Amino acid sequence: MNPSHDELLQAPLDDLFRAASARRDAATGTRITYSPKVFIPLTLLCRDKCGYCTFAQPPARVQAPYLSPEEVLSIARAGADAGCHEALFTLGERPEERYPVAREWLAERGYATTVDYLVAMCRLVIDETGLLPHGNAGALDAVELARVRAVTASQGMMLESLNPTLAAHLGSPDKTPERRLATLEAAGILAIPFTTGILCGIGESRADRINALVAIAESHARHGHVQEVIVQNFLPKPGTSMHQAPPCPVDEYLWSVAVARLLLPTDIHLQAPPNLSDDFGRLLDAGIDDWGGVSPVTPDHVNPERPWPAIDRLRQATEARGFALAPRLTIYPSFVHAPERWLDAGMGFPVMDHSDAEGLAREPGEVWYSGVEVDPPAIVPAPAHPQAGVGSASEQPAAERQAPRRRRLRAERGHVNRGHVGEILEGVMLGQKPGVDEIVTLFSARGPEVAAVAEVADQMRRDIAGDVVTFVRNRNINYTNVCTFKCKFCAFSKGPLSLNLRGTPYLLEVDEITRRVAEAEELGATEVCLQGGIHPSFDGDYYIDVIKAVREASSTIHIHGFTALEVTEGAKRLNEPLDSYLRRLMAAGLKTLPGTAAEILDDEIRAILCPDKVNTEEWLDAHRTAHSVGLRSNITIMFGSVEQPVHWARHLIRTRDLQEETGGFTEFVPLPFVHMASPIYLQRKSRRGPTFRETLLMHAVGRIAYGPLVPNVQVSWVKIGAAGARQILQSGANDLGGTLMDENISRAAGAAHGQLMDEAGFHEIADPLGRPVEQRTTLYGRAAIPA
Numbered sequence: 001m002n003p004s005h006d007e008l009l010q011a012p013l014d015d016l017f018r019a020a021s022a023r024r025d026a027a028t029g030t031r032i033t034y035s036p037k038v039f040i041p042l043t044l045l046c047r048d049k050c051g052y053c054t055f056a057q058p059p060a061r062v063q064a065p066y067l068s069p070e071e072v073l074s075i076a077r078a079g080a081d082a083g084c085h086e087a088l089f090t091l092g093e094r095p096e097e098r099y100p101v102a103r104e105w106l107a108e109r110g111y112a113t114t115v116d117y118l119v120a121m122c123r124l125v126i127d128e129t130g131l132l133p134h135g136n137a138g139a140l141d142a143v144e145l146a147r148v149r150a151v152t153a154s155q156g157m158m159l160e161s162l163n164p165t166l167a168a169h170l171g172s173p174d175k176t177p178e179r180r181l182a183t184l185e186a187a188g189i190l191a192i193p194f195t196t197g198i199l200c201g202i203g204e205s206r207a208d209r210i211n212a213l214v215a216i217a218e219s220h221a222r223h224g225h226v227q228e229v230i231v232q233n234f235l236p237k238p239g240t241s242m243h244q245a246p247p248c249p250v251d252e253y254l255w256s257v258a259v260a261r262l263l264l265p266t267d268i269h270l271q272a273p274p275n276l277s278d279d280f281g282r283l284l285d286a287g288i289d290d291w292g293g294v295s296p297v298t299p300d301h302v303n304p305e306r307p308w309p310a311i312d313r314l315r316q317a318t319e320a321r322g323f324a325l326a327p328r329l330t331i332y333p334s335f336v337h338a339p340e341r342w343l344d345a346g347m348g349f350p351v352m353d354h355s356d357a358e359g360l361a362r363e364p365g366e367v368w369y370s371g372v373e374v375d376p377p378a379i380v381p382a383p384a385h386p387q388a389g390v391g392s393a394s395e396q397p398a399a400e401r402q403a404p405r406r407r408r409l410r411a412e413r414g415h416v417n418r419g420h421v422g423e424i425l426e427g428v429m430l431g432q433k434p435g436v437d438e439i440v441t442l443f444s445a446r447g448p449e450v451a452a453v454a455e456v457a458d459q460m461r462r463d464i465a466g467d468v469v470t471f472v473r474n475r476n477i478n479y480t481n482v483c484t485f486k487c488k489f490c491a492f493s494k495g496p497l498s499l500n501l502r503g504t505p506y507l508l509e510v511d512e513i514t515r516r517v518a519e520a521e522e523l524g525a526t527e528v529c530l531q532g533g534i535h536p537s538f539d540g541d542y543y544i545d546v547i548k549a550v551r552e553a554s555s556t557i558h559i560h561g562f563t564a565l566e567v568t569e570g571a572k573r574l575n576e577p578l579d580s581y582l583r584r585l586m587a588a589g590l591k592t593l594p595g596t597a598a599e600i601l602d603d604e605i606r607a608i609l610c611p612d613k614v615n616t617e618e619w620l621d622a623h624r625t626a627h628s629v630g631l632r633s634n635i636t637i638m639f640g641s642v643e644q645p646v647h648w649a650r651h652l653i654r655t656r657d658l659q660e661e662t663g664g665f666t667e668f669v670p671l672p673f674v675h676m677a678s679p680i681y682l683q684r685k686s687r688r689g690p691t692f693r694e695t696l697l698m699h700a701v702g703r704i705a706y707g708p709l710v711p712n713v714q715v716s717w718v719k720i721g722a723a724g725a726r727q728i729l730q731s732g733a734n735d736l737g738g739t740l741m742d743e744n745i746s747r748a749a750g751a752a753h754g755q756l757m758d759e760a761g762f763h764e765i766a767d768p769l770g771r772p773v774e775q776r777t778t779l780y781g782r783a784a785i786p787a
C-alpha cells in the first residue's frame with residue numbers, strides 16, 4: 001500500500017529509507033548507473049536571477065557571451081577522447097532577451113535566438129565527435145523543444161519547485177510553475193526522453209516538494225517520458241543573494257530523496273548528484289539508482305593519465321554497499337530500445353553506436369572491439385605467479401595452485417550474494433538449471449558480479465572439462481565467397497545480390513581444394529573445415545563432389561563442413577529429404593557439421609540480420625536431423641549487432657533443449673560480431689559488436705546455462721585476440737579452437753588477428769594460467785593425432 005502524504009511527512013527517516021531501498025531494489029536490483037559526460041557551458045548569461053545560482057554571470061564577467069564553435073568542439077573532442085558518451089549543453093535561459101550583447105553576438109553569426117545557436121552546436125558535436133547531446137536549455141515552448149529534439153538524444157529542465165512565492169525565484173520569469181509545467185508537458189507530447197527534478201532547501205516546504213513530485217508523476221503517467229528525476233540540495237555559495245542562507249539540512253535532503261523514490265513510479269530513475277554530498281552511501285540508502293554525470297574534462301582537472309578519478313570513488317562507494325556501477329547514456333535503456341517512439345530518425349544510429357546490448361553505455365575508454373588488435377580491459381586478470389613452465393603444467397593441478405587466489409576473490413566478492421545475480425549463482429551451484437529470466441539476469445552482471453559469474457563458470461569448466469586447454473590443427477577452406485543470400489552482417493559474400501563491399505568474387509577449383517587439403521595434412525592438420533557462400537550454380541551434388549575430392553586427397557583427415565543453411569539448400573535444390581542427403585554426405589566422408597549460420601536463433605532478430613536464410617526452426621531441425629543420422633555438430637552464436645540479452649537467452653535455451661533431446665552437440669562457440677566492414681554497420685543499422693564484458697559473459701553464461709550437457713566451450717582467438725582469450729579461459733572456456741590456416745570470414749569483416757596460430761601461440765595464451773595445452777581431434781579425442 002502506498003503511504004499517504006501525511007504519513008510521508010511524519011515518517012521516521014529510517015522507515016523511509018527501508019521502504020525506498022526496497023522499492024529501488026525491486027526495480028533496478030543491484031545496478032547503479034552514471035553517465036560519462038562532458039559539460040559544455042554554451043553561455044553563462046541568463047535572463048533569470050535565481051537567488052542560489054552561481055552558474056549565471058553578467059556580461060562584464062565573461063570573456064564572450066557564448067562559447068565559439070571552436071571552443072565547443074574542443075571541449076567535446078576532449079570528452080570524446082577520454083571516453084565520454086554524452087555532451088551536456090548547459091546554458092542560461094534566453095539571455096538575448098535581457099542582454100543586447102548576447103543579441104548582437106548571435107545576430108552577427110546569423111542566429112536569432114540562443115536556441116538557434118544551441119541547435120547548430122548540437123549538430124556540430126554529433127557530426128564531428130559522435131557524442132550524444134543532451135539539451136538543458138530551461139523552459140522552452142513546443143516549437144523550440146521539437147527543434148532541439150532533432151539534434152539531441154534527450155533533454156532536461158529542473159522543475160525545481162511549484163511554490164510560486166519563493167523569494168529565490170523573484171526576478172526569474174522562467175521559473176514560474178506554469179512555465180515549468182508547460183515545458184514538462186510539451187516534452188511529453190513530443191516524446192522527448194526527459195530529465196527533471198526538484199531543488200531542496202530554497203525556502204520551500206516538505207509539502208511543496210511532494211506537490212512537485214506528484215506533478216512530475218502525473219505528467220509521466222500521461223506521456224511516459226520522464227526518464228529520471230534529480231533531487232538536488234541547496235548549498236549557499238559566495239556571490240549569490242542567498243549566500244547567507246543555511247544549506248539544506250542533510251536529513252531534510254535525504255528525506256526528500258527517499259520520498260521521491262516512494263512517490264515516483266519505478267520506471268523513473270532517481271538521481272542525486274554526488275558532488276553535493278559528503279556521504280555517498282547514505283544517498284544509496286535513501287533509494288537512488290543513478291549518480292548522474294561524471295566528467296573527465298573539467299576546468300580544474302584534465303589528467304590524461306587518469307581521467308576518471310571520480311568514477312573510482314563512485315565505484316568504491318557503490319560496491320561497498322553491495323551494488324554494481326554501470327555507465328549509461330544520456331537516454332536510458334527503455335527509451336534506447338524504442339527509438340521509433342523516442343528519437344528523431346537521425347539520432348537512432350548515434351545512440352546505437354554508443355550503446356551495449358542492454359541499451360546502457362559501452363565502458364568509457366574501452367577501445368577493444370571484436371577483431372581489433374588491442375588488449376581488452378582486465379576483468380579476470382591472469383594469476384600473478386603461475387607455477388607451470390612453458391609447455392607443461394606443474395605436477396600440482398591448476399585447481400589446487402589457484403585455490404588461494406579463488407579464496408581471495410570470493411572474499412572480495414562476498415557481497416555479490418546481495419542481488420539477483422548472486423541468488424542465481426547460488427542456485428546454479430546447487431544444480432538448478434537457469435531459464436530465460438535467470439540467464440538475462442546473469443548477462444546483466446556488472447563490476448564484481450561479472451567476476452563472480454566468471455568464477456562459477458570456471459568452477460564448472462574445471463568439474464566438466466578439467467584443466468586441459470585444447471586446440472585442433474585445422475584448415476579453413478572457404479571454397480567460394482559468391483552467395484545468393486543477403487545476410488545484412490556478412491562482409492564475406494560477394495555476388496549479384498550482395499553488397500559487394502570488399503574483395504572480388506571467387507570459386508575455388510576442385511583441384512585447388514584438394515591441393516589445400518594435401519598441404520594441410522602435410523602440415524599436421526587433422527581437420528578441414530569447409531564453409532562458403534551459397535553459389536547460384538551449386539546443386540546439392542556440388543557438396544558431395546567437394547567431399548569426395550577431399551577424401552581423394554586424404555583418407556583420414558576429418559571433414560568438418562557445411563552449415564545448416566548449406567545442407568538445407570543442398571537437399572532443397574536436389575528435392576531430396578534432408579536425412580537422405582545427409583546420409584549421402586556421410587557416405588562420401590563428411591564427419592561433422594559446424595554450427596555456423598545460427599547467428600541469433602530468434603526469428604525477431606533473424607528478420608533483421610538474415611531474413612532470407614534458414615529460420616530458427618529450420619536451423620534446429622537441420623541439426624536435429626544431422627544428429628539423428630549420426631553426424632555431430634556444434635552450437636555457435638554471433639552476438640553484438642542488433643539483439644538484446646533476452647535473445648541470447650532464448651538462443652541458449654533453444655539449443656539446450658535440442659541437446660537434451662539428441663546429445664549431438666560437441667561444443668559451444670561464441671562468435672562476437674566484427675563490425676568494421678560489416679554492411680549492416682556501414683549502413684548505420686547495428687552496434688559496434690559486443691563489449692568485452694559481454695564477450696566474456698557470453699562464454700561464462702553459456703558454460704553455466706549448458707552445464708554438463710555441452711562439455712566444451714570454445715573461445716575464438718581470431719575475433720577476441722590472445723589477451724582476451726586468456727581471460728575467457730578463466731571464465732568457463734576450455735578450448736582455443738583451431739590453428740585456422742586461411743581464415744577469410746572474420747578478416748572480410750575487418751578482423752586484424754592473424755590467419756594462423758601455431759602451438760607456441762596457444763601455449764602463450766594458456767601457460768600464464770598454469771594450464772596444460774593439448775592437441776585434440778575434432779570430437780575432443782586425443783588418440784587419432786598423428787605423430
Ligand code: SF4
Binds near residue numbers: 490534
Ligand atoms: S552469411 Fe553466409 S549465407 Fe549469409 S550472405 Fe554471407 S556467405 Fe551468404
